[in-house]
Amino acid sequence: MEARAEARYIRISPQKARLVVDLIRGRKAGEALVTLRTVNKRIAPTVEKVLQSAIANARNRSADIDVDDLYVSAAYVNEGPRMKRIRPAPMGRAYRYQRRMAHIVVRVADKEGSEE
Numbered sequence: 001m002e003a004r005a006e007a008r009y010i011r012i013s014p015q016k017a018r019l020v021v022d023l024i025r026g027r028k029a030g031e032a033l034v035t036l037r038t039v040n041k042r043i044a045p046t047v048e049k050v051l052q053s054a055i056a057n058a059r060n061r062s063a064d065i066d067v068d069d070l071y072v073s074a075a076y077v078n079e080g081p082r083m084k085r086i087r088p089a090p091m092g093r094a095y096r097y098q099r100r101m102a103h104i105v106v107r108v109a110d111k112e113g114s115e116e
Contacts, residue, residue: 002109003058013100017077029070073109
């Protein structure tokens with residue numbers, strides 16, 4: 001059995017979010033939560049919230065699911081849309097820069113469901 005949760009349009013660059021998401025991929029759900037609480041990155045509470053949501057989705061799908069058997073089967077970050085902004089530059093010019101967004105996806109599964 002597999003459940004997923006997704007957070008879209010998070011205002012952080014996908015490259016920075018991947019640093020945190022890579023830490024929890026393949027771990028048990030409880031162990032991943034502890035890791036996210038101890039890691040010192042700005043995106044960590046958001047990823048923790050997505051993981052909690054995926055666990056809650058698994059609980060809602062099946063009443064007889066054991067939360068201790070859940071593990072993070074997939075966790076990845078996709079790039080969202082970019083906000084284009086303009087910064088004033090010398091001599092009346094303007095420099096463009098982009099503010100990146102990320103879509104964070106976390107999937108949890110139980111060990112029995114993955115072997116079938």
